[in-house]
Amino acid sequence: MIERIFKLRQWLASFPALIALILVILGTQTVKVLEAKPAARQIMQVSMVSLPPPPAPPVEPPKEPEPEPIEPAPEEPLPPIVATPEEAPAPVVEAKKPTPPTPKPKEPKPVEPKKPTEHKAPPKPAIKETAKEPPTKVIPEAEAAPAAPPKPPAAEQLAPQPTTPELKPNLSAAAEASYAAKVRADLNANKRYPTGREASLTQPAGTVRVWMVLNRQGEVIDSGVEQTSHAMLLDRAALSTVRRSTFDAFPADSWPGVASHRFTVDMNYQPAQ
Amino acid sequence: MFKQRLLSVVIGSLISSGAAFADTVTTTNVGKIDVQGQAVGAGQIVAEDSDKARSQITKSAIDNALPTESPYQLIDMLPGVNATSQDATGLFGGTLSIRGFNSDQIGFTIDGAPVNDSGNYAVYPQEYVDSENLEQIFVTQGSTDTDAPHIGATGGNIGIVSSNPKDYFRMKGEQTFGQLNMYKTFARLDTGKMLNDTTTAYFSVSKSAADKWRGDGKADRLHIDAKMVTKLSPGNQISMGILYNDATNNFFKRVTKSQYDKGNYNYDYATTFPGRLTPVNGTKQDESKSVNGISRSDYYALQVNPFRNALVTLNGSFQLANNIRLDVSPYYWYGYGSGSFGGYLQEGGKGVPVTQVRDLNGDGDTLDNVLMYRSSVTQTHRPGITTKLNWQNDVHKVVLGLWYERADHKQTQPVTSVDASGNPISIWGESAYALDGNGNIYQGRNYQTITTVVQPFIMDTMTLADDRLKLNVGVRMPHTTRSGTNYPSAGRGLNDYFEVSRSYNEVLPSVGASYYLTPEQSVFGNVTKNFRAPANYTLFEPSRAQDILPETSTNIDAGYRYDSSLLTASATAFYVNYKNRQAQSVDANGVFQNYNVGNVHTKGIELEAGTKPINGFSVYSSLTYTDAVTASNYVTYVAGKPVVIPTSGKQYVNAPKWLAAVDLNYQQGRFFGNFKTRYTGMRYSTVLNDESIPGYITNDLSVGYKFANAGYFKNPTLRFNVSNIFNRQYLNSIEGTTVTALGYQTYKGSAPTYMPAAPRFASITFSADFQ
CATH class of the missing domain: 2.40.170.20 (TonB-dependent receptor, beta-barrel domain)
Incomplete structure (x- = not known):
């Protein structure tokens, strides 16, 4: 018996290291939990869920009401700065916003609903709108703007077109389209094909759809993977691209009246040739 | 039965598309972004993001080389690599050292499997994958990967990766x-x-x-x-x-x-x-x-x-x-x-x-x-x-x-x-x-x-x-x-x-x-x-x-x-x-x-x-x-x-x-x-x-x-x-x-x-x- 233990001594000796490692993992796990539950996170749920006339309000509600009032407030200041006449649309959206109190898991809707409202918008005015931004942004945007619209239309049908015009004036749509193009450009600057041993050996390829919710300041308040690529490395890389990126504040006349907006992006990874 | 189900699917999709209509403004898809593991220039460097010194050459560099070249020759431009070949073709093998460590102190793998001699760790690069079938060779100059299968590497490791079959x-x-x-x-x-x-x-x-x-x-x-x-x-x-x-x-x-x-x-x-x-x-x-x-x-x-x-x-x-x-x-x-x-x-x-x-x-x-x-x-x-x-x-x-x-x-x-x-x-x-x-x-x-x-x-x-x-x-x-x-x-x-x-x-x-x-x-x-x-x-x-x-x-x-x-x-x-x-x-x-x-x-x-x-x-x-x-x-x-x-x-x-x-x-x-x-x-x-x-x-x-x-x-x-x-x-x-x-x-x-x-x-x- 003792001999057997003796034979296993090296294994036994490695237990402390294993335990230490597990403790480290558990330790950071708690960090993660903290990170994962910022109050802000709930905010985005509200905006996303807003439209669906939905099921039961779970336990969350208490949190929603709080952010709601708070968020709109910060928003107000922004529009003035931009000094755009299009304050009007805000009420319109507000009107269709009554639903917010009913929160719901974001999961189900987003997939279908992600309507690229921007594509039907004439890109030119959009650029003007954003000209107020640092000039560096304008260039990528100009490039990206044409590129972005073509994809969504292919994927989504005309559905969005009829609806959005009803909801908003054209100018707002244009601003949104240009902002979306800019988001795309910013993501483009942060994209990376993963490297390292696993990436080298598996050469993963595939498309990940990542979602993110930006507040009006352009801060990522939540993000996640909507459609997996079935390659962990790529899901992670796509998520990192989103989280690492910094975005501009929303133009005043885009998504009027909402505290945040949800975006999705399809990241298509191919190994080097 | 089948038709009925089909019908309900159609109805369901109508309903859901209706919901989509109402939902349009909540999510904006900004489109598709292509990310290629692009090798830069001649294919001898990629944008690396790991926590260790690491280099790799890719297919585009390999495709320029003489087809008989051994992996030693293919990586001889990379930082840290001191490689030689006994002849120009690479068919006779050569020597390699990185950071002072000889090839028999460096862990080699082909598609993840270790290939150093199991006794003395010697490496025979002329035996490995035909260069036409190589996808990349990566070099970890010093810190062996934790999941790499090596017991003979006081130095780093080198991975030879073969290409995948074509879709056509x-x-x-x-x-x-x-x-x-x-x-x-x-x-x-x-x-x-x-x-x-x-x-x-x-x-x-x-x-x-x-x-x-x-x-x-x-x-x-x-x-x-x-x-x-x-x-x-x-x-x-x-x-x-x-x-x-x-x-x-x-x-x-x-x-x-x-x-x-x-x-x-x-x-x-x-x-x-x-x-x-x-x-x-x-x-x-x-x-x-x-x-x-x-x-x-x-x-x-x-x-x-x-x-x-x-x-x-x-x-x-x-x-x-x-x-x-x-x-x-x-x-x-x-x-x-x-x-x-x-x-x-x-x-x-x-x-x-x-x-x-x-x-x-x-x-x-x-x-x-x-x-x-x-x-x-x-x-x-x-x-x-x-x-x-x-x-x-x-x-x-x-x-x-x-x-x-x-x-x-x-x-x-x-x-x-x-x-x-x-x-x-x-x-x-x-x-x-x-x-x-x-x-x-x-x-x-x-x-x-x-x-x-x-x-x-x-x-x-x-x-x-x-x-x-x-x-x-x-x-x-x-x-x-x-x-x-x-x-x-x-x-x-x-x-x-x-x-x-x-x-x-x-x-x-x-x-x-x-x-x-x-x-x-x-x-x-x-x-x-x-x-x-x-x-x-x-x-x-x-x-x-x-x-x-x-x-x-x-x-x-x-x-x-x-x-x-x-x-x-x-x-x-x-x-x-x-x-x-x-x-x-x-x-x-x-x-x-x-x-x-x-x-x-x-x-x-x-x-x-x-x-x-x-x-x-x-x-x-x-x-x-x-x-x-x-x-x-x-x-x-x-x-x-x-x-x-x-x-x-x-x-x-x-x-x-x-x-x-x-x-x-x-x-x-x-x-x-x-x-x-x-x-x-x-x-x-x-x-x-x-x-x-x-x-x-x-x-x-x-x-x-x-x-x-x-x-x-x-x-x-x-x-x-x-x-x-x-x-x-x-x-x-x-x-x-x-x-x-x-x-x-x-x-x-x-x-x-x-x-x-x-x-x-x-x-x-x-x-x-x-x-």
Whole structure:
């Protein structure tokens, strides 16, 4: 018996290291939990869920009401700065916003609903709108703007077109389209094909759809993977691209009246040739 | 029933699209972004984001090179890499060192399976994947990956990755002709998608040969690669790779500096055979006497390296849940062959029967000293499996794994007959054996080593701070057991049967991090402990250096990376504390054996940068500074008295202080061209630094033209490769280092050995696809 233990001594000796490692993992796990539950996170749920006339309000509600009032407030200041006449649309959206109190898991809707409202918008005015931004942004945007619209239309049908015009004036749509193009450009600057041993050996390829919710300041308040690529490395890389990126504040006349907006992006990874 | 269901689906979709209408403003899809693991410029650098020094070359760089080039040649521009090749083609192999560590201290894998010799960790790059089937080669300069299957790597690791089958049907043919009767014929068939589009496969075969550039003899190589990938469902796939290599090469002769200095650059083994002595009963024929200055055993045809290898790798990847994946990767390596040299065997003998030799030349007496062909045969059966469970959440990626391997390694050394014109009767050393006093096959060595490795490992990669920070912690715990069985042979100290077993256990942690300062700039660093179990031969050394300690090293990297639309660059500072270096020495009894001879401290800087093409031009460049210093004196014995050789503070052997490389690449329209310049600084070849070889510069050129597709023929491409274009002559590789060349006090020096560089070599290659 003792001999057997003796034979296993090296294994036994490695237990402390294993335990230490597990403790480290558990330790950071708690960090993660903290990170994962910022109050802000709930905010985005509200905006996303807003439209669906939905099921039961779970336990969350208490949190929603709080952010709601708070968020709109910060928003107000922004529009003035931009000094755009299009304050009007805000009420319109507000009107269709009554639903917010009913929160719901974001999961189900987003997939279908992600309507690229921007594509039907004439890109030119959009650029003007954003000209107020640092000039560096304008260039990528100009490039990206044409590129972005073509994809969504292919994927989504005309559905969005009829609806959005009803909801908003054209100018707002244009601003949104240009902002979306800019988001795309910013993501483009942060994209990376993963490297390292696993990436080298598996050469993963595939498309990940990542979602993110930006507040009006352009801060990522939540993000996640909507459609997996079935390659962990790529899901992670796509998520990192989103989280690492910094975005501009929303133009005043885009998504009027909402505290945040949800975006999705399809990241298509191919190994080097 | 069916219709009804269909109807409800339609209704459902109508409803949901209605919902979508109402929902449009909540989510905006910003479109698709393509992310390619783009290699920059000539394909010798990619934007790296790991926490350790790491470089890789990709297919686009490999495609420019001479098709027979070995992995050593393909990576010789990368930072830290000090690589040589015995000839221009790469068919004869070469040497490699990184950060002062020799190739047998660096872990090599092919598609994840370890390929260093399971006994002494030697690497034979000429056996590996055909370059046409390579996807990339990655180099981890110092810190071995925690999940890598290595027990012999105090240095870093190098991974050879084969390409996947094409999605479409394709036949590829390639033909190369070069100087020195060099050719390579390569053909590959890609099946395209089969079996309900789940499976793709390819099979390739190549035949190549080249004459030695000095002396007589040649290399002959038959190679097969095949791979099949089956996608069972999204996230689940299995793949199988097969490699087979059958090569017979004549050796180049190693030269000492004094031989080289005589001025005969083409000095090599004898190209003429002086003839055999006629056996006469009752008188002694001694063939070891030279004839007109030519020794019979020096005849080139008796210096042969025949080898066959097969490697089968399987990789299964199974998504057990959304965030859990299981990887199962079994492999099987088979190797059989020998390094064979001419030599003399004295008949008779007075010792125990295994040391005696029966009549060799058939004259009925046992008086003669006969020319024979001595083959150091190694046969390896090496199955192994790596299993990894991967789990990922918002912050963590945890990998829990186990690597298991059992290498059965048999080493014999039969001696076989030579025919009248000086050729071995059996190149593989498999017939016409010399027999010992018992009538059994005479063996210079005859032992078997079974090496089992069980290596559990765990790694956690944490992504924090808006995903700018990646923190890695990992530990691997290789438990290695070497069990040796010695069957009686004529070898010194090996006359009797014995068994010997040793275990080596280590806990090898690794900690690292990378942090993005801006989208373009990042910093990284890591500390990793590596180890190397003693080579199997230590079990069988005369006084059995069995209790020798494993070599260990602690490697620290700290670096900065930059990646923009024009430039990709990295700078790494490193420090290595290398302990218990193993080397041969002599004990108080005058017995030669392996010892731990002390420590080496290495520090340095590795820089690399590559530009994206501007007007078709791109540049890749690397610069390496290495300061490797022996930290211990070398203690040995002469006639039983200790001698301390003052090696402490000396530069370590075969570790040039400076390495530099520049690759100018041009690609415009159908034309492409590539000009490589490489500088390797002065290197010492003795631990006492009393012999060195000067630095050298070498230049290679390749130019090519891609013709228009013609019918079914796609990508017809013609290219010319010229290596060592200025035909420079210099000592290229250090093959054998010694403690001192000149001697120290009573300790006698011995001369290090080298290989001179291959002269200018030109070849032409035509390739085309049929699809």
